[in-house]
Amino acid sequence: xxxxxxxxxxxxVLAAQVKVSNGxxxxxxxxxxxxxxxxxxxxKYEKIRAVQAEIITENSFEDLEEILYFVGDCAEKCKPIxxxxxxxxxEEIKYPSAKEMSFLSFEKYQKKRHRxxxxx
Numbered sequence: 001x002x003x004x005x006x007x008x009x010x011x012x013v014l015a016a017q018v019k020v021s022n023g024x025x026x027x028x029x030x031x032x033x034x035x036x037x038x039x040x041x042x043x044k045y046e047k048i049r050a051v052q053a054e055i056i057t058e059n060s061f062e063d064l065e066e067i068l069y070f071v072g073d074c075a076e077k078c079k080p081i082x083x084x085x086x087x088x089x090x091e092e093i094k095y096p097s098a099k100e101m102s103f104l105s106f107e108k109y110q111k112k113r114h115r116x117x118x119x120x
Contacts, residue, residue: 006105006108006109006112008101008104008105008108009039009051009104010027010029010096011027011028011029011037011038011039011051011072012027012039012041012045012047012104013096013097013100013101013104014027014029014071014072014093014095014096015027015039015041015045015071016045016097016100016103016104017071017093017097017100018043018069018071018090018093020043020067020069021043022043022066022067023043023066023067023068023069023088024040024041024042024043024048024064024066024067024068024069025040025041025042025043025045025068025069025071026038026039026040026041026061026068026069026070026071027039027041027070027071027072028070028071028072028073028074028078029072029073029074030072030073030074030077031053033055034055034056034057034077034081035053035054035055035056036053036054036056036072036074036078037051037052037053038051038052038054038072039051039052040064056074056077056078056081056082057081058081058082058083060081060082061082061084061087062084064086065086066086067086067088068086068087068088069088069090070082070087070088070089070090071089071090071093071094072093072094073094073095075089075091075094079091
């Protein structure tokens with residue numbers, strides 16, 4: 001059917017729901033026990049740390065001094081452990097949103113289409 005298939009990063013979709021002017025956005029997805037999958041984005045949604053699996057401890061993210069906005073389905077298990085003053089949990093953002101996913105998908109499609117046109 002010649003319909004393009006695009007992969008969209010779930011953590012990026014979570015991060016795109018956060019509207020802040022400064023700080024870092026840390027989307028997290030629950031893995032098991034105290035493990036999560038996370039990435040780090042700027043307030044302009046630039047990925048500055050790739051997705052990685054990690055075990056959350058009281059020392060996680062301690063080297064980051066910016067305001068950190070945590071989103072995803074991990075707040076319940078991480079909030080009691082990640083207690084620094086610059087850690088903010090946006091508990092209302094738990095799951096990826098189709099609104100942000102459609103925007104990111106369209107943006108990615110446009111970039112691929114533009115590249116394909118330049119090659120022709």
